[in-house]
Amino acid sequence: MQTIIWKRCLLIISIALVAIASSGCEGNRASDTSALIEAQQTAGSSPETLMPSSSIPTAEPAVTSTPTSIAAPAVTSSPTSAPAPAVTSSPKVTSIRTEVPLSDNTELKADQKLEVQSDFKPSQGAAGKVDKQQLAVDCGKLAFEKEGGTANVQLPLICIRASYGVDDLGHPITIAPREPLKAVSYSILAELHDQLAAYWMNFGDNVHGVLLLAPKGWKVISGAVGANGSSAVRLENPKDPQQFITYMDSGGCQGCIIANIGAYFPEMHDWAEKQGFTPDPVADMKKQTLLNPNLMTYSKKSPIDGYELNGIAYQEHGEGGGTFRMQEVQLPAANHGLARAMLNLFVALNPGAAQ
Numbered sequence: 001m002q003t004i005i006w007k008r009c010l011l012i013i014s015i016a017l018v019a020i021a022s023s024g025c026e027g028n029r030a031s032d033t034s035a036l037i038e039a040q041q042t043a044g045s046s047p048e049t050l051m052p053s054s055s056i057p058t059a060e061p062a063v064t065s066t067p068t069s070i071a072a073p074a075v076t077s078s079p080t081s082a083p084a085p086a087v088t089s090s091p092k093v094t095s096i097r098t099e100v101p102l103s104d105n106t107e108l109k110a111d112q113k114l115e116v117q118s119d120f121k122p123s124q125g126a127a128g129k130v131d132k133q134q135l136a137v138d139c140g141k142l143a144f145e146k147e148g149g150t151a152n153v154q155l156p157l158i159c160i161r162a163s164y165g166v167d168d169l170g171h172p173i174t175i176a177p178r179e180p181l182k183a184v185s186y187s188i189l190a191e192l193h194d195q196l197a198a199y200w201m202n203f204g205d206n207v208h209g210v211l212l213l214a215p216k217g218w219k220v221i222s223g224a225v226g227a228n229g230s231s232a233v234r235l236e237n238p239k240d241p242q243q244f245i246t247y248m249d250s251g252g253c254q255g256c257i258i259a260n261i262g263a264y265f266p267e268m269h270d271w272a273e274k275q276g277f278t279p280d281p282v283a284d285m286k287k288q289t290l291l292n293p294n295l296m297t298y299s300k301k302s303p304i305d306g307y308e309l310n311g312i313a314y315q316e317h318g319e320g321g322g323t324f325r326m327q328e329v330q331l332p333a334a335n336h337g338l339a340r341a342m343l344n345l346f347v348a349l350n351p352g353a354a355q
Contacts, residue, residue: 135160135161135220135221135222135223136158136159136160136161136199136219136220137158137159137160137161137175137176138156138157138158138159139157139158139159139175139176139177139200140156140157140180141154141155141156141157142154142155142156142157142181142183142184142198142200143183143184144183144184144185144186144187144188145183145184145185145186145187146185146187147185147187149185152186152187152188153188153190153193155188155193155196155197155198155213156197156198156216157181157197157198157199157200158197158198158199158200158220159175159176159177159199159200159201159202160175160199160200160201160202160220160223160233161175161220161223162201162202162223162224162225162231162233163223163224163225164204164224164225165224165225165226165227165228166204166227168204171205171206173202173204173206174202174206175202176202177200177202177206177207177209178206178207179207181200181211184198184211184345184348184349185348186344186345186348188213188341189337189341192337192338192341194216195215195216195338196213196214196215196216196338196341196342197213197214197215197216197217197218198211198212198213199211199212199213199214199218199220199233199235200212201223201225201231201233202225203225203229203231204225210231210233210247210249211345211349212233212235212245212247212327212342212345213341213342213345214235214245214342215237215338217238218235218236218237218238218245219235219236219237219238220233220234220235221234221235221236221244222234226251228251228252228253229249229251229252230248230249230250230251230252230253230256231247231248231249231251232246232247232248232249233246233247234246234247242304242307242330243307243330243331243332244329244330245327245328245329245330245342246327246328247325247326247327248325248326248327249323249324249325250323250324250325252321254321254322255277256324257315257317257321257322257323257324258272258275258276258277258317258322259272259277259278259279259280260279260313260315260324260326261279261315261317261322261324262277262278262279263279263280263281263282264282264288264296264298264313264315264324264326265290265296265313265315266288267290268315268317271317282298282300283300284300284301284309285298285300286298286299286300286301287299291347291352292352293352294314294315294316294350294352295312295313295314295347295350295351295352296312296313296315297310297311297312297343298310298311298312298313299311300328302330304330306332306333307330307331307332307333308330308331308332308333308336308339309328309329309330310328310329310330310339310340310343311326311327311328311329311343312326312327312343312346312347313325313326314326314346314350314352316352325350327343327346329342329343
């Protein structure tokens with residue numbers, strides 16, 4: 001009987017010990033689990049471990065259910081994400097924005113510089129050709145009158161920008177005349193009024209110059225005044241350079257004057273030789289007509305089929321020296337009337353002994 005009682009006591013003691021041991025283990029396990037959850041919550045609030053922790057399934061409910069989940073919106077303002085929007089204000093983008101207006105300003109200054117330079121000399125194109133259009137300047141209108149002072153027509157006046165052999169810094173040369181040009185006593189046919197313009201080049205004193213008639217829109221190819229008073233002008237049809245008008249004055253070059261007089265005035269050939277200058281024959285001369293001792297009209301063979309090359313020369317000579325100037329016009333034969341009007345102005349301005 002005692003043996004049975006003893007065995008039951010041992011069994012009760014064993015059960016009690018197991019119960020005590022079990023309660024100790026559960027307490028430790030609960031403590032370990034709480035520590036794990038706390039560690040996970042702490043890790044979830046750290047910016048450095050936020051993204052890796054999201055890959056752990058057990059951490060998701062802890063992050064969303066605990067106060068530390070407020071940190072989620074902070075992702076957009078976290079230090080690691082801050083550089084993304086800053087790209088728009090990075091030094092590279094800033095430099096691009098400032099280069100655009102700087103480049104525009106540079107181009108504008110370059111254009112202004114070219115404009116300033118073009119006031120003094122024609123600009124050079126890419127092919128090294130002069131921009132001839134810059135040699136012509138609009139100067140208003142010039143009146144032409146019939147004989148007796150009756151108004152005839154007002155034509156556009158184009159002033160020619162010339163090059164000069166001598167620059168007088170004390171008296172700057174202007175393109176336009178100092179005073180408006182007086183009306184010219186020369187009658188122009190009504191059917192030519194809409195076709196013609198007047199072209200004027202300053203001889204250098206801002207008062208006197210050469211006056212030509214040519215079709216509107218013709219291009220000034222060249223204009224020059226030499227140190228000895230010689231001058232030359234050439235205008236062309238921009239659509240057909242074979243249509244042109246030229247003017248030349250020998251100025252103070254007496255050798256040139258004598259030789260030219262002997263060449264264009266056959267009766268003066270011997271006189272020129274006696275002066276020591278043998279005249280060269282004029283090439284392609286077809287016909288000459290002496291209007292008076294000072295004026296000779298002529299025609300030359302044109303190198304262009306269907307075109308006419310007509311001209312007129314003026315001379316005077318004496319003990320004190322001489323003068324020689326000439327003008328030529330080449331146009332299609334169908335425009336003979338236009339050529340005559342252009343050349344007859346030369347006669348009106350250089351009447352010679354006829355008047």
